[in-house]
Amino acid sequence: MADAVMTGHKYVTPTRKRSGFRKMMERKSTIAFLMALPLLILLSVMVLYPFGYSLHLATLNKSMTRFVGFGNFAFLFKRETFWLVVQQSCIFAITAVVFKALIGFIVAHFVHNIPNKGQRKWRGMLLVPWVIPPAMSTLAWLWLFDPSYSAFNWLLSFVGIGPIPWTGDAYWARFSVILVNVWYGAPFFLIMYLASLKSVPEQLYEAAAIDGANWWQRIWFVTLPMMRNIISITVLFSLIVTFANFDIVRILTAGGPIDKTHVFATWAFWVGIQSGDIPLGATVSLFMFPILAVCAVFILRDIHRRGNEA
């Protein structure tokens, strides 16, 4: 009895093992995992490690010799400049994303209505701001806004306006950084919305027209519901990128005048690198994470819910 069992065991077990491994390898989820593995490793090295290191830095004292727990966070909550930065980051990101989405939506409709033959040229031209590296294009904007030799002011002087302190006055400086961000980011919305518009079935518009829907009703009851998911995803993506913006503000105003255009990333750099307080700089930069995480959860949950409804 015992021999037979052993024999059976000897015979059966390796086959089971082999077939189990084969089965596992044949599973779609395993293949997907293996294919995603290089990206996961890359993300771990490039994102998770720096994130973890930032967390570690944020718990140290200024000279990085002592663990202070949440001391840096508590310290920031008491700083007037920190709350100014929070407020400005929100104003900057929300205003810029709203305008980018609005302009992208409107221009996407214009481009959609251009006959196919000429549409490609327009698409190419309108994408130009988005494909130029922002550090380079912002330098060009800096020259246009230059405190003393602004090309805009020179043009405005012909109609008796100005000179406008584009980067010298707090409100104009905020306007300038938002304007450049909208100029840079609107083409992304345009191209996403254009792709989405092209995928709306023509029959829906025909049905709406038969029902007597006017232009506005077609937009409201057909176009917008069909584009909801893409609008949510672009807004989420843009919100994250805009919140974390560094180059435009850094080049255009460096956070000035009197800190009135600082956003999280520029202030974190100023505090951490330029002022030599790396733990506090890391703490400032980490404040973006919960804000963006909350936005991401709400928007993605909404998309998921609509996906299930569909």
Add this chain to the structure above:
Amino acid sequence: MKRGISRRELMKTSALAGAAIIAAPYIRGAHAAGKLSIGFWDHWVPGANKASTEVVQKWAEKEKVEVTIDYIPSQGDKNILTIAAEAQAGSGHDIFAFPSWWPQAYKEKLVPLDDVMEPLIKQNGAVNQTVQYLGKSDGKWLAVPATIGSQIKGPCSRMDLMKKHAGIDVQAMYPAGSAPKADAWNMDAYLKAAEACAKGGNPFGVGLGQTTDSTDTAGAFFQAFGAHLVDAKSNITVKSDAVRQALEYCVKVAKFYPADAPAWDDASNNKFLVSGKASMIMNPPSAWAVAKRDAPQVAEQCWTHGFPSGPKGRFAPFLPYFWGIWNFSKNVPAAKSLLTALSQKDAVESFVAASGGYDLPSFESFTTFKTWAEEGPPKGTLYHYPNPHNHQTLSMAAFPAPPKIAQQIYSQAIMTKMIVRHMQGEAMEKTLAWAESEVEGFMRT
């Protein structure tokens, strides 16, 4: 007929050029005494890096050390980022060129250099109070003051415009080759001149932004009134009479600066001078050097001189660079030997000449090189730049606060922000309360 360049030739040329770029400047001796890597500051002045390469090369050949030099620019704070990265990683260059505040910021990670500095001081003369304040901690030298990159940001005036609008002959006040006759050059004279020049359409080009030029100027004015935000014992002294007096004066005079001064960066004053609009800017001679190239008629009228004096004296911003040795260096003896070689008179004189007089040695006996006397046009325009007659106290904004607190006050431009806030209508006491709260935040250890 063959036209242009073939793909194969292009690749070959690119590979050779790439190899040359990666390799240079690479100085190979017989390297019996090991290897050394240096992170020097990448000079603004074209060709100035060559002088340091030559001095290092000479030393490397003599000492049989294999040396690699990286010239790291300060544009975009690349040098500061590299310092932070090397300090975090605990590896990198052996010797690094640290901007003014950074030896103190990383003092725990630097090799003490008393054995290098003490003989150098004996040999070359004393160094000023600012160099000691920034380069020494607990009685130990953290780094050696570097000639390359060190500068005084004093007034550079347009002689013609100052004479025309304000009736001031700056050349007579600061004659080339002799001591200044500038007793009348005080805060009142500066204010009157600023007003007259602004009314004449050529305002003083002084910034009120958040970058170093603006902070340095504001700092020198505060020092002239004895206005300190934090004293040497870390007591906050924002709400003092001296600070009120300095702030009031600075706001009064700021009204005669260009309306967009709060948005100025370190390039703005240079551009303002070269454009021919400015009667005066506060800058080292780099702005004049650019004018010499791009607007010679402007450069011919420029004269570098001293700051106006205030109730507590005459102060000029001095920003020394330092060469320090990281404590993770594997060749400290060679690094110390090189720092000594870089501070010898011949080497220092060659740095000053290569930079057209921009670079300033910190040692007392090195302020009378012929470069400053002979540079022009006009000849002698830089004579008073290195403060040869000790006419003014070379200072650092936010001194005498302990360096780690002062660095925060400086880099966050608290003084210029105070001026702009008060100038834009904020009540004096509210501005002082804001500054006090900011400074309180810098007391973290």
